[in-house]
Amino acid sequence: MSDNKPNTLYAQILVTARKLFWRHGIRRVTVEEICREAGVSKMTFYKYFPNKVELAKIVYNNEIEKGIARFREIMHEPDNSPLDKMEKILLLKLEGTNEISREFMSDFYDNQQLGLASWVEKRSIEVWKDILSDFAEAQEQGWFRKDFRPEGMLIMINKLSEIIKDKQLLALYDTPQDVIMELARFFTFGILPREVDSKGKR
């Protein structure tokens, strides 16, 4: 029924909605506007999506899934050293490929009436589990210290991505990439099992 292949009307609506939601959030964007921008009639919209909020959920889900995919890719790439992985994950954050627009998210949380906040809550627990299992796997393979707790690491990664954007810090280095490399190095060698320490060098 709902053709989610690219170059379909379904997809057109989806990318248009993402673009608009990203810039202005959900509440500021109207269904008619999405239709106009996507070059699609309102009837077609309601054929594929029940309403704006459900569309927003789908957009959100797609984005999360894209993030996870990229993340998993990095984690499972065998040629990556732990240092490489750390660097790439931080880069992912920095580039914002993995980041969801503030305008978008604040609408998710503000409109409590719609129950979006609790929905995100539930959804992010699933994602969390997903990512943690990846870390656990990596841990079994000896990528990380046995007693290292992945939960804490995820929180730190988020904190780190804030640090990366810090202007004062940026002023100390030539490029954002340099900051990332520095942080990744600093971070990684505090996590690695001692025997693997040497492997992390590049």
Added chain:
Amino acid sequence: MSDNKPNTLYAQILVTARKLFWRHGIRRVTVEEICREAGVSKMTFYKYFPNKVELAKIVYNNEIEKGIARFREIMHEPDNSPLDKMEKILLLKLEGTNEISREFMSDFYDNQQLGLASWVEKRSIEVWKDILSDFAEAQEQGWFRKDFRPEGMLIMINKLSEIIKDKQLLALYDTPQDVIMELARFFTFGILPREVDSKGKR
């Protein structure tokens, strides 16, 4: 009556409105939102401004005036060589200090009903005259070729500011500033009266 000094409620509303209009345009922003963000009651809003559209006009005017002021400053600074002036004007454009948000402007033009488009039209003719008189003055002082037409130059400056942002061009130079310098040099020496050519060097 309408206290337009900073740190007044009037000014608070103005800067808040500008911020919101800049990001989302006029139609997406509500009066109540401006009030909430500015920490001001709705009654106070309507004390100082008749309505949202008039507020938008004031925001627009202020911005234009700020742009003209900076422009005039550059044009009248006696220590500036023509090359310097050109460079600084292009820089002004690049930094976006002088640029008005697209979201904002498109609302001005789209809502034909409100007559904003024609209002902007009228307003920009005045501004145009203003700037052109500055150029004429500069021309009398021998900054430019006698047969040079300032109208064409303004159009070219706008075109140039687009060129500056061109990514392919940026790739050829180390920094945007380099592009500007190059363009300013190129542009200026085609405009100067021949006798002044040497003065333009730096």
Added chain:
DNA sequence: TATAAATATACGAAAAGAGTACAATCACAC
């Protein structure tokens, strides 16, 4: 304490947005 300024709340009127119905149109297989 008097006075002006600002706020909070509530309200009716107007406008915008959501979602649906239906006839007209388009695209394409047969």
Added chain:
DNA sequence: GTGTGATTGTACTCTTTTCGTATATTTATA
């Protein structure tokens, strides 16, 4: 060509949002 399903455009109702104002209350200040 004809028929079929997908898509559009228009028009409409119903709901929500937004506007602008009225009124009573609070705050700040001289």
